[in-house]
Amino acid sequence: MAPLVGRASELQEAAAALRAGSVVVIAPAGEGKSRLAREALAAEAAGGAFTAWVQATRSAAAIPLAAFVGLLPEDARVDDVHSGSLDALRKQADGRRIVLAVDDAPRLDPVSAALVLHLAEREVCVLATVRSGEALPDAIAAVAESAHRIELGPLDPVAVDAFVEGLLGGPADEMARHWVRETSGGNALYVEELVSGAVESGALSAAHGLWRLTGKPSVSTSLRELLTTRLEDLDSAQRAPLELLSLCEPLAHAELTALTSPSALRDVEQRGLVALEPDGAARLGHPLFGEVVAGTLPVLRGRRLRVQLADALERRSPRAPGDTLRVARLRLDAGAELPDVLRLDAAEAANGAGDPDLAAELVAPVAGLRAAMALARAHILRNGNAEAEAVLARAEPLAPGEPLAFPYVQQRAWNLTWKLRRLEDAVALLDRALTWSPDPAWTGRVALARRMETAINEGYSVVAELEPALADPTLPDGERFNLEAFAAMSALFAGDGETAAAIALRTCASLDPDSPLGVAAFAVAGQIEQETGEGAADMRAQAVTVLRARVRRGDHDGAALAATALGYRELMRGRYRDAALHLAEAETHAARHDHAGVLLYVRAYQVGVASALGDFEGAQTAMAGVDAALGGGAPLARELPQVLRARGWAARLRSDAEAGDVFVAGAAQIEQLPVHSAHLLYEALRCGVDVAAELRAATARSRSRLVAAFAAHAAARAHGDGPGLLAVAEQLAGMERVCFAMEAATEAAARFLDEARHDSARRAAARAAELHQPDQGTEPPVIDGLDAPAVALTPREQQIVQLVRRGLSNPQIAERLAISVRTVENLVYRAMIKSGVSDRRRL
Structure with a gap:
């Protein structure tokens, strides 16, 4: 059941x-x-x-x-x-x-x-x-x-998610959960039927412990029969409103009334088959009605209704944002003629909506630069980057003098650089573009683009020309974002995490977070926080929000960015199994569209997860994925630190000594990047290498809370400073680097034991045990010389400690937990003894 x-x-x-x-x-x-x-x-x-x-x-x-x-x-x-x-x-x-x-x-x-x-x-x-x-x-x-x-009303989204995962017996990715939430409308029976049908058809399958939606699911026969029962007694007039909405939803109530019988519309509204929303929009009473009704619609009647709907949408004034795409889709499906302007507008909208197949179909008969750019974009969205370059190369003679010339140059240079890894060809394109016009405004924009292109492979060296360009109030939003993102990355690669974070946060604040540029800004801010510890403290929560929003919009690239960010954050929190699930989800999205090139990062972080879990085979497989993502070429400047880190993680499964050598050599290779080299040095520290001097030097060359914490850890270890190690553990925990914090607390406990400071040792050991993440594939830390059961807090003691930390008195705790005050006193006392503290305020 x-x-x-x-x-x-x-x-x-x-x-x-x-x-x-x-x-x-x-x-x-x-x-x-x-x-x-x-x-x-x-x-x-x-x-x-x-x-x-x-x-x-x-x-x-x-x-x-x-x-x-x-x-x-x-x-x-x-x-x-x-x-x-x-x-x-x-x-x-x-x-x-x-x-x-x-x-x-x-x-x-x-x-x-x-x-x-x-x-x-x-x-x-x-x-x-x-x-x-x-x-x-x-x-x-x-x-x-x-x-x-x-x-009883419909299940809320949280309950639907729990129901889905209960039916599957394991976690499901956001795409699968979103599909069930939207399609079922929260109806428990429909949830069950949808999940069983998708599993049976193979559209929903499990891999690496995660159920993923890998195909387009269809309504099962049993569910279709169930829904048909609710609709079988409708006459043709009552069925008409459902047919129209099954083809185009929502419609304004006035539009639907004009196209159908008002009395029949009232009938289906009263039966709950059509719902009228507060804003006057009419929708089907349940999302699944549309697929059932449209599936039984006669072909000729379907064509006639589509034309009527397209005419109705074109009469709107003003039109809603998605109307152009809906009109084009309706006329295309009806076999009607589409003017070129409508095809172009709709193709761009289809690309923006994550439907590159429709975009390519719409734009195929159209000539011109704009059409070529839309078709190339469709290829890129399907990871057809070589095909996109072929289309854009053929269109180059059309570009000089065109209003779209600069966007064309940007699109093609980006594809050459980031997807095809042909930096020289991108620079050559920009050199040719400089000759297309003598206008100083044109040559200035192209020259700046060329300077940024060459800087990409030079570690994002600071570009002085950015400031005057950013001061131009006429700069389009897309170009402004590109320049601001580049300025933030320049500061990051120069070691100035504070400035990088300030730029990124300012950019995020100026953009709609649900827009493509807003998502890209989130990704830049997330990378900066990841490397420096600077910036927003709620990046994990933001990533969850972005993931859900991008899945809802069908934006695989944005979803891949968010899921990758979640995977890295769970890796740093020591939640390795959760990290693996998020990275598997990111992999699914990136396989469909990887505009930002996140697959390399996904593979690198998968190496880190496998290394933490002692999974040699998994690390080798993920490392092979890193090499495959590089396509046989050298990593770009922004990719190199993660590639070096992944190689060190893989080596650690062979020995700490080998991994330490790999990390130290990698840090030397990117010594000009103080923040990134500090990460590699810290990994060497975790392998037992004394890098206190090198991390101290990296701190002097950077402004980063995380790098400062790395250096403090190295210094405390070098000086045998137990209190210093425990303080570093708290700093790292505050930045959600919980796996590092646990190691620092464990080292503190061992140092206190060496000094025969047993109370302090128990307190540090208890903190290390608290930082360990249970059920994530690793064992709790063990400190030689301390009895683990005597140090570890029981679940009830942990509950009591959390309430004490929230300021509750013993009587208040007793009332909340329905136990005696004496029992609370005993539990608090035992927790204090195990934690090595003499004051409950220090628990």
């Missing part, structure tokens, strides 16, 4: 109400009213009540009392059933309270319905389920009138 999720409050409400009388649960089909009733009845039975289940059906309704077979005496008479029914139930209950559940109560035959009323009016607590909008027989209506009513 599927797990019951998202109904805890309703279940609690039913239990409380049944203690006082009868309960009626009302919900649309598939929302889980029967399941809730069964759980509530089971809870009553567990509490000592006598319980019985009566299932009403249409077939049983033809025979009086058929639903009560087994509960009533065999000789019960239809004309005198009341006299013996209660006595029969009392005899079976043997003194216990009686709770009778009646599922689908309106389907009872009249005699059975009257019996339910008779029992409810006496000592029987009735728990009845009723489908929303269903007419009630008089007897059941009388029961409902005096009963407590519980109305």
Whole structure:
């Protein structure tokens, strides 16, 4: 049986109400009213009540009392059933309270319905389920009138996610969860059918512990039949509004009224098949109706309706942002002619909406530079970067003098540099572009682009020309962002984390976070925080928000960026299994579209996860993925630090000594990048290499909280400074580098033990144990000379410590946990002893 999720409050409400009388649960089909009733009845039975289940059906309704077979005496008479029914139930209950559940109560035959009323009016607590909008027989209506009513709505998104993962028996990626949330509308039965159908078809499959949506799921036969039942009695006029909305949703209510019969529209609205929203938009009553209705629409009628809908959308003034794409899609599907301007506008919109196949289809017959750029963009979105370059190369003669000449140069240079790794060809293109016009404004923009292009492979050396360009108020948003992002990366590569973070945060604040530029700005800010510890403290929460938003928009590139950021942050938090799941999700998105080149980073971080988990084979596989992402070429300047780090992580599975050598050599290779080299030096420190002097020098050349913490760790270790190591642990934990913090606390405990400072050692060991992340694939830290069970806090002690830290007194803790004050005092005392502190305020 599927797990019951998202109904805890309703279940609690039913239990409380049944203690006082009868309960009626009302919900649309598939929302889980029967399941809730069964759980509530089971809870009553567990509490000592006598319980019985009566299932009403249409077939049983033809025979009086058929639903009560087994509960009533065999000789019960239809004309005198009341006299013996209660006595029969009392005899079976043997003194216990009686709770009778009646599922689908309106389907009872009249005699059975009257019996339910008779029992409810006496000592029987009735728990009845009723489908929303269903007419009630008089007897059941009388029961409902005096009963407590519980109305079930759709499951909320959190509950749907939990239900999906309960059905699958493991975590699912955001794409899968989003698809189920949107398609099911929160209907529990539909969730179950969608998941089972997607698994059966192979569209939903598990790999590396994560269920991923790898294909386009379709509605299963059983779910289609279930939905068809709700629509089968509609006449042609009533079906028309659903047909229109299945092809184009939403529509303004006035538009839908003009295209259909007003009376038929009212009928389907009353039946919940069409919903009118507060803003006047009309939608299908459930997302799944559209696929069922459109699948049965005759071809010629479908074409005619599409043309009518396209005409209606074109009459809008002003048009909504997505109207152009909808008009083009409708006319294309109807086989109608599309003017070139509509094809171009719609192709660009389709690319922006994450539908490159449609964009390519729309723009295929159109000539010109704009068409070539749209087609190239479609190729890039499908990871067809070589095909994009071929299209753009053929279009180069069209570029000089065109208003789109500079965007063309930017698009092509970006593809050559970041996707094809042909920097020389990108620079050559910019050299040719300098000759396209003598206009100083043109040559200035192209010259700056060329300078930035050459700087990419020189470690983002500071470009002095950026400041006057950024001061230009006429600079388009896209170009401004590119310059600001470059300025931030220049500061980062120069070691100035504070300035880099300030630029990135200022850029983020100036952009819509849900726009493509806003997502790119988030990625830049995230990379800076990742390397320096500077910037927003809530990057993980932001990444979760961005991931959900980009999946909702079908933006695989943005989703890959967010999932990669989450994977790295979980890696740093010591949550290695969670990191692996996020990176697997990022891999899925990047396989569909990797505009930003995140796949290399995904592979590098997967090496780190495998190294932490002791997975030699996994590290080798991920390292091979790093090499594959490089395509046989050398890494670019921004990629080199992560490649070097991944090589060191892989080497650590062979020996700390070998890994230390790899990390030190890598740091020397990028010595001109103080922040990035500091990361490699710190990894060498974790392998046992004394790099205190080198990290001190890196700190002097940079402004970065994280690098400063690295140097402090190295110095404290070199001087055998236990308190210093414990202080560093707190600094690192505050920056969510929990795996590093745990190591520093463990070293502090060992140092305190060497000095025979046992209380301090226990306190440090307890902190290290607290920082360890359970169920993430690694063992808790062990300090030689300390008894682990005596140091580790029990789950109850950990709970008490958390409440003490929140400022609660012993009596307040006792009241919250429903235990005695004396018990709290003992637990606090034991936690203090284990933690090596003499004051509860230091817990």
